Amino acid sequence: MKIVADVPSPLTALDRPNSYIGRAVPRPNLARLTQGRAQYVSDVVLPRMAHVAFLRSPYAHARIVKLDKSKAETAKGVVAVVTGAEMCKVITPWVGVLSHLKGIKSAPQYAIAVDRACWQGEAVCAVVARTRAEAEDACELIDIEYEELTPVTDPETALDPDTPVIHPELGDNLTFERTLDAGEVDKAFNESDAVVEATFIFGRHTGVTNEPRAIVADWNPGEQRLTVYQGTQAPHMMMNLFAKHLGLEEHQVRVITKDVGGSFGIKVHTYADEMATVALSKLLKRPIKFVADRIESFVTDIHARDHRVRGKIGVKKDGTITAFEIDDLTGIGPYSVYPRTSGIEANQVVNLTGGPYKCPNYRARARVVFQNKNVMCQYRAVGHPIATGVTEGLVDLAAAKIGMDPAELRRKNLYPDDAYPATAASGIKFEKLSHHASLDKILAMMDYKALCAERDAKRLGGVYRGIGFASFIEVTNPSAAFYGVGGARISSQDGATVRLDATGAIFIHSGVTEQGQGAEAVLAQCVASAFGVPIDRVRVVTGDTDNVPYGGGTWASRAAGIGGEAAWQAGKALRQNVLTAAASILQAQPDGLDIVNGVVVDKGTTRERISLDEVARICYFRPDTLPPGFQAELMATRHYVPRAWPFAFTNGIQASYLEVDIDTGFVTLLKHWCVEDCGTVINPQLVDEQIRGGIVQGLGGALFEHCLYDERGQMLNGNMADYLVPMAVEMPDMEIGHVVTPTADSELGAKGAGEAGTAGAPAAVMNAINDALRPLGAKPMTEMPFTPGRVLRALGRV
């Protein structure tokens, strides 16, 4: 392990000429994005294209007793009005279960509700018209009557015998349950000097991508092919699902992903309205476009979190943590989301809680229940903010109870940096982490002692500031253990195809996708470095299932670590091929040559032997001049999947410094720090910006974001005026630092960084608020978001 400066720093092992590894090269696609020349799916227009609007259930749970579409069918511009029953003839329903989540169950979900709507916002009828406005006009002409059914909304009572069962054929409202009991938990609590218990509540929130979900489906009966333009993170996964449920072969489906206006895990799932749009294109034999409006986004984009966790920690007087225990309950809506299921977040909570700490005694139960609210599924940092919130909240409460500095208590219990490989009490495996180096670094960055002194001095003047830490671990670079072993056709491997074009430039086609993270820059960096060309000679192609290697896409912080390694290996393979061709031309030995700065040179020198465009010219246009029997191969493909470890765990620590106005309850974020270890840093600027963006998404959940529902299952704030998202004025500057512990599972050694910010930020804020309010004797705050009203209630002021 080595600690690097935050400025770009090329890594020795990879520091060839043209090494872009470790450098903040700009992303190749930025200029057009700043000029309004992007092409998002919402911008796509095709000949004969029609638009679909959906009539959606106003009730959380209702039977459709009458649906008369005759008036709508004759309205201006209308092409077709299609009900759920009619839709069933084109597309089959799906069930969101995976075999490795033992016992998980769900009911068939339809593209459009048939007979019964199970959440407010579920589509009950589709109207296709020449324009979206006309389709919406005609929706109002559908004569529909509902019989309202009793909604199940409170997870706490979802399993009670007198609560209606949403899907009677399943027997109860339990989707999934997991229990775990490791070590000797009861004995450990009995031998503790202090035991602290608390209940943590994480509000339901959602992704609010700036571009809503968008899809254009184009079934061409002449070709018997379906082309789908979709803002998705997983084009091959969607190709498989469209084919499967429309009764097509996979090769009949092409998914094209152009610019995507934000994803964050929102755009990696199967949505009923998108499946309906694809089916409508097949039914009507023309392109159909659907773009969710903002209100539709709030009631149909997956929601996340909404966990209630009872937690318990035991601690000795000297600060040794003796045991953790949690009981997690989460409500996921009426269906487990397909195909990744809605059991993963709770499963992650069980896996990750207590994860940074060397403590063998751990007991957990997680229950996932159905309810009549919008569906929940995996959103950025799946499960991490909950596990980190509970763990770090308990650690700080324990520190306060025994009167120990929270940084010291962490130092006492974090896995030592020389303890690896290690297996946590939950069974997760760590290759090598750097908790202590990270802790030391963040304390130095924030000048912890001086900050504590400032906080204490302010308190004397009646200004209440707090400091909060959150150590965390993050799941990245998932192997097949995440989804593949459970039966989902979601690729954990990814491929890269690299070719030398006729003028000496390099094309790379990759199975990972770009939604703004900078994946295309990272791919270009890896190929340019491995091959030996200036980066502006590399052209990156992603997001087209007809034209890129089969792959998983971009989610679970896998694009750089997995897609980048495939690109690196493909670049090396092509380099060897080109050197072989050059050697053949020059009548030299390939291993006596090298490629530097786009030129073939004598190895170890900069003496030019032949330029790349000359190699390409000869191989493509004058192969007759090459030795007999020699065939140049100017294209190479390599694939990569992590094999040694199921996941490449990363680690880090965040700290929040904030001020609480005890009269109004408002929290002002003053500064935020994060030190994280994602292994080899391919592009320090992109990593830092992933961390910063992730932190702010976590801060949103901690302070503002909350999908408010009433007891009838009605979402009360489904618009951007009432659902609060972080805006610039409320957000702090964020200082990011790194520790570098490469994974040995790949040559590059890169792990993921996309979710670390979101994983730790809410816990850091929670601990900082409680630190600020502790001298006032406030009740510890453990229910997110920490709104002004809740702060005042904790202070006993309202």
Added chain:
Amino acid sequence: MNEFCDITLTVNGERVSERVEARKSLVDFLREDLTLTGSHVGCEHGVCGACTVRVNGEIVRGCLMLAVQCDGASVETIEGVSDSGEITDLQNAFQTRNALQCGFCTPGMLLTAQDLLSSGHAPSRDEIREHISGNYCRCTGYHAIVDAVEAVAQARKGSRK
């Protein structure tokens, strides 16, 4: 009231005469009728700022203004200010600083930032944060955007000396 209205306006310096639905928003008119897709639709109720354009020199929400209200007006979009070179320094700073990720908010963010910078003084970080707080960015966490705008403010101040 007529369902359709005839309007004549200037868009990015070009004179445009169109018949539009009276209910059509300015941003839908720009995107659908004029195929200027650089202005984006994020929330359609004036909160997110992705549809920000300039009308007669002032930044407005393209989703809160009707196309018919722009009869006789001069409208400028991201395409226009890009082609004219007015904000090249700002665009370069956003690229250098990676002050955009998915880019969906960027056209609106740039026009809003230019609105602040065109006042002539070099704003503080707090002033920058305040001014762009009607523009929602889900990706960056804003820090890099503030850095980029601050850098351009300093550079423009320096070049005026």
